[in-house]
Amino acid sequence: MTDEPLLAEDSNELRRAVIDTACAMNDAGINVNKAGNVSVRCTRGSRAGLLITPTGLDYGELQPADLVFLRLADGSHTGGREPSSEWRFHLDIHRARPELIAIVHTHSPSATALACHGRGIPPFHYMVAAAGGADIRCAPYATFGTQALSDHALAALTDRKACLLAHHGVIACEASLPQALALAIEVEHLARMYLAACALGEPPRLPDDEMARVLAKFEHYGQPGPGH
Numbered sequence: 001m002t003d004e005p006l007l008a009e010d011s012n013e014l015r016r017a018v019i020d021t022a023c024a025m026n027d028a029g030i031n032v033n034k035a036g037n038v039s040v041r042c043t044r045g046s047r048a049g050l051l052i053t054p055t056g057l058d059y060g061e062l063q064p065a066d067l068v069f070l071r072l073a074d075g076s077h078t079g080g081r082e083p084s085s086e087w088r089f090h091l092d093i094h095r096a097r098p099e100l101i102a103i104v105h106t107h108s109p110s111a112t113a114l115a116c117h118g119r120g121i122p123p124f125h126y127m128v129a130a131a132g133g134a135d136i137r138c139a140p141y142a143t144f145g146t147q148a149l150s151d152h153a154l155a156a157l158t159d160r161k162a163c164l165l166a167h168h169g170v171i172a173c174e175a176s177l178p179q180a181l182a183l184a185i186e187v188e189h190l191a192r193m194y195l196a197a198c199a200l201g202e203p204p205r206l207p208d209d210e211m212a213r214v215l216a217k218f219e220h221y222g223q224p225g226p227g228h
Ligand SMILES: [Zn+2]
Pocket: 035, 036, 086, 105, 106, 107, 144, 168, 169
């Protein structure tokens, strides 16, 4: 992975992939109705930007033309639809983290339950490293759609590919749409396991040196997929 990956050109196929990811998020049970949103970085001619799901439309009804292309340079857009109300953090993450191409935002229930207590996910299980570090942080609360929320999210994502948002939900970012969706599902699964483990009291945590070993293995071999 390089810091400046080659970006796909805005296309019908790419737009379909964003819609498929949004629908898959709900089918996977990590989101309901229109709560979450999805974006992917791409180019349109010489302009860098991102395709993002629009606000106010059911994912099942989305057509490629409904997606909104936001210019990376100034966040401006054209076309008939308005971008998701969370376009600010999508834009800011795409600007700050060029290695992360796709972003999935959900209100998945177990992760959000933790986030409602302002709690992230500690290293209780080695797969926490799938998010890029020894823990998954929870960003402080700010009103949805605000610059403050975006600032908090970016800080919580430092050296990470996922974070929780207090009293709100989850952000998962990866090098592709399928990987971002898989990470969002992984974060929800980890949160569910953590809550279950907490039923017997706060579980012991893996030590820093073990999480460092796991992170090194993930970097070397790539992240384990299903069946690992
Ligand atoms: Zn949200």
